[in-house]
Amino acid sequence: MVETxxxxxxxHTEKLLTNLDELTEHHEMLISxxxxxxxxxxxxxxxxxxKLLMQERKQLQAIVxxxxxxxxxxxxxxxEIGIGQKDKTVSELMNHITNKEEQKRLDxxxxxxxxxxxxxxxxxxxxxxxxxxxxxxxxxxxDMLQPSAQSINYTNKTVKQERIxxxxxxxxx
Numbered sequence: 718m719v720e721t722x723x724x725x726x727x728x729h730t731e732k733l734l735t736n737l738d739e740l741t742e743h744h745e746m747l748i749s750x751x752x753x754x755x756x757x758x759x760x761x762x763x764x765x766x767x768k769l770l771m772q773e774r775k776q777l778q779a780i781v782x783x784x785x786x787x788x789x790x791x792x793x794x795x796x797e798i799g800i801g802q803k804d805k806t807v808s809e810l811m812n813h814i815t816n817k818e819e820q821k822r823l824d825x826x827x828x829x830x831x832x833x834x835x836x837x838x839x840x841x842x843x844x845x846x847x848x849x850x851x852x853x854x855x856x857x858x859x860d861m862l863q864p865s866a867q868s869i870n871y872t873n874k875t876v877k878q879e880r881i882x883x884x885x886x887x888x889x890x
Contacts, residue, residue, distance in 0.1 A: 726810075729794040730819050733807065736787045737826040743780045744833035747773065751840040758847045 750773050757766040787807075795805045800813065807827055814820040 726794060726798065726814055727816060727819055729790060729797070730814065730823060733787070733790050733794075733810075734822060734826050736783060736790060737807075737823075737830055740780065740783045740787065741826070741830045741833050743776055743783060744830065744837055747776050747780070748833065748837050748840060750776065751837060751844060754844050755840065755847065758844060758851065761851075 750769050754766060754769050754773075757763075757769060788805075791805050791807060791810055794810060795801075798813065807823065811820055811823055811827075814823065
């Protein structure tokens with residue numbers, strides 16, 4: 718049974734849509750974790766912040782696996798339809814889809830994923846700025862607590878030397 722190019726693309730489009738939805742779901746979970754990190758940074762709760770970092774790592778591993786699967790699916794479609802495209806991307810694949818409904822569904826899934834990625838980047842940028850401000854505050858606090866080299870020796874050396882030269886008894890008597 719020989720499948721047409723359109724049939725091959727439709728079969729793989731369903732798999733690709735499922736994969737893109739999975740990627741979007743992972744990114745939305747990362748957004749949730751990132752927003753929780755923001756709250757933990759604001760409250761200074763480093764124990765919960767560390768737990769969130771561990772959850773974040775798990776989600777990142779899941780994203781890497783899903784992304785690898787997406788790349789494999791796109792490569793498989795290009796190979797099966799016989800297009801030796803240099804850049805094998807979902808966007809490039811959409812140019813070869815003739816079914817407007819499938820093209821629209823794929824475009825919506827890609828747009829939803831892209832929007833999730835943008836929101837995640839913005840939230841992580843905020844977290845980065847908050848962490849930088851916290852580090853600056855800590856550095857300022859440490860600088861205020863640690864005396865400077867000049868304040869350690871707050872008297873002149875000449876005053877100390879004069880006291881050493883004076884004897885305990887006044888010899889003018």
